[in-house]
Amino acid sequence: xxxxxxxxxxxxxxxxxxxxxxxxxxxxxxxxxxxxxxxxxxxxxxxxxxxxxxxxxxxxxxxxxxxxxxxxxxxxxxxxxxxxxxxxxxxxxxxxxxxxxxxxxxxxxxxxxxxxxxxxxxxxxxxxxxxxxxxxxxxxxxxxxxxxxxxxxxxxxxxxxxxxxxxxxxxxxxxxxxxxxxxxxxxxxxxxxxxxxxxxxxxxxxxxxxxxxxxxxxxxxxxxxxxxxxxxxxxxxxxxxxxxxxxxxxxxxxxxxxxxxxxxxxxxxxxxxxxxxxxxxxxxxxxxxxxxxxxxxxxxxxxxxxxxxxxxxxxxxxxxxxxxxxxxxxxxxxxxxxxxxxxxxxxxxxxxxxxxxxxxxxxxxxxxxxxxxxxxxxxxxxxxxxxxxxxxxxxxxxxxxxxxxxxxxxxxxxxxxxxxxxxxxxxxxxxxxxxxxxxxxxxxxxxxxxxxxxxxxxxxxxxxxxxxxxxxx
Numbered sequence: 001x002x003x004x005x006x007x008x009x010x011x012x013x014x015x016x017x018x019x020x021x022x023x024x025x026x027x028x029x030x031x032x033x034x035x036x037x038x039x040x041x042x043x044x045x046x047x048x049x050x051x052x053x054x055x056x057x058x059x060x061x062x063x064x065x066x067x068x069x070x071x072x073x074x075x076x077x078x079x080x081x082x083x084x085x086x087x088x089x090x091x092x093x094x095x096x097x098x099x100x101x102x103x104x105x106x107x108x109x110x111x112x113x114x115x116x117x118x119x120x121x122x123x124x125x126x127x128x129x130x131x132x133x134x135x136x137x138x139x140x141x142x143x144x145x146x147x148x149x150x151x152x153x154x155x156x157x158x159x160x161x162x163x164x165x166x167x168x169x170x171x172x173x174x175x176x177x178x179x180x181x182x183x184x185x186x187x188x189x190x191x192x193x194x195x196x197x198x199x200x201x202x203x204x205x206x207x208x209x210x211x212x213x214x215x216x217x218x219x220x221x222x223x224x225x226x227x228x229x230x231x232x233x234x235x236x237x238x239x240x241x242x243x244x245x246x247x248x249x250x251x252x253x254x255x256x257x258x259x260x261x262x263x264x265x266x267x268x269x270x271x272x273x274x275x276x277x278x279x280x281x282x283x284x285x286x287x288x289x290x291x292x293x294x295x296x297x298x299x300x301x302x303x304x305x306x307x308x309x310x311x312x313x314x315x316x317x318x319x320x321x322x323x324x325x326x327x328x329x330x331x332x333x334x335x336x337x338x339x340x341x342x343x344x345x346x347x348x349x350x351x352x353x354x355x356x357x358x359x360x361x362x363x364x365x366x367x368x369x370x371x372x373x374x375x376x377x378x379x380x381x382x383x384x385x386x387x388x389x390x391x392x393x394x395x396x397x398x399x400x401x402x403x404x405x406x407x408x409x410x411x412x413x414x415x416x417x418x419x420x421x422x423x424x425x426x427x428x429x430x431x432x433x434x435x436x437x438x439x440x441x442x443x444x445x446x447x448x449x450x451x452x453x454x455x456x457x458x459x460x461x462x463x464x465x466x467x468x469x470x471x472x473x
Contacts, residue, residue: 039304
């Protein structure tokens with residue numbers, strides 16, 4: 001018994017040191033950033049001209065759901081899907097029902113999920129049995145739990161992507177679940193957004209951004225970290241999975257009969273914005289601390305801004321390493337960089353009280369005063385929901401939408417991807433939506449942190465632990 005106790009103690013120390021503590025001392029990669037984004041002032045950049053790609057903003061939960069069903073229903077050859085987490089419920093059943101319908105038609109479907117946070121365990125395991133039992137659906141898991149390699153716990157897949165036939169891409173902050181699409185089926189709703197990118201001239205596909213997105217998914221899928229289930233389904237598991245597939249088909253049939261207005265997304269295509277260009281950026285696919293390609297690209301665009309910069313993230317945690325890298329790129333101290341920018345700088349985020357992410361809450365509490373110092377205005381959303389969108393707009397011309405949070409985990413640890421859109425029309429629509437959110441927000445510099453005195457006290461005390469866990473936030 002004494003031996004077992006020491007084995008547990010030593011193993012716990014091993015997990016803590018190699019899975020957490022080491023990340024304080026391991027430097028990030030130094031791979032050169034492959035993305036050379038044009039300056040926001042496209043009039044001065046000859047590389048920007050009318051693009052073959054159009055962009056559709058998916059702001060409402062209805063538009064986000066309809067766009068997904070539309071592209072899945074119209075898929076002819078391939079569907080590639082990757083998500084950080086799935087939340088069982090009506091929205092997931094409807095989404096997977098559309099995937100299964102496509103697979104039944106002969107479309108080849110690939111589903112890549114985070115190997116730890118996919119959220120389909122125990123009583124929800126039947127969902128995975130269903131996907132794994134369909135002959136036209138492949139499923140892989142990115143970096144599953146491996147206690148013998150605790151450092152892999154930090155290598156998480158955070159992308160939210162759908163790629164259909166190489167012709168359509170939907171990317172943004174939404175995972176799949178009722179909290180993103182169905183206010184009647186969720187305890188708490190989150191406000192999020194996606195963008196739907198389509199190629200307006202298929203005969204010129206080589207000029208589209210869509211092949212870049214497809215290549216990225218293929219690299220994720222073929223990476224050594226993406227693993228299929230090594231064990232074949234047992235007879236009972238296969239029976240359970242096939243029963244669930246029948247449930248999905250029936251759910252889809254009933255939904256389409258009762259809500260035909262949610263099936264056809266043609267009206268969304270009519271709202272598409274022409275663009276001067278669309279770029280796809282992402283973090284490298286590797287373990288440990290990645291080269292911060294997206295963070296570098298955002299700082300470079302901000303450095304070129306002249307009018308205004310809007311930054312929206314569920315929380316803001318400008319870690320010491322992020323500030324250090326910003327200084328490396330700009331040649332200025334982080335505070336001086338913001339102070340010297342010609343552009344006005346606005347931040348939209350959750351108030352500490354309504355932020356549902358505990359670590360995001362204490363991280364933002366720790367850095368809140370610093371962000372107040374560098375921004376011209378911080379709007380803290382205090383509506384009945386919470387904000388989950390990750391969006392950056394430069395000079396009302398360049399928009400970035402994707403999975404990247406303004407925190408060290410997105411900068412260095414997780415797989416992340418963003419679409420960068422050069423379109424004044426798209427940016428204007430996007431800013432109109434963000435303006436509506438500011439109407440339900442309070443200006444941070446003018447208000448004290450809300451919540452009960454006890455809650456404020458504990459959040460403040462816990463925020464002092466941020467330096468100890470900062471690389472993992």
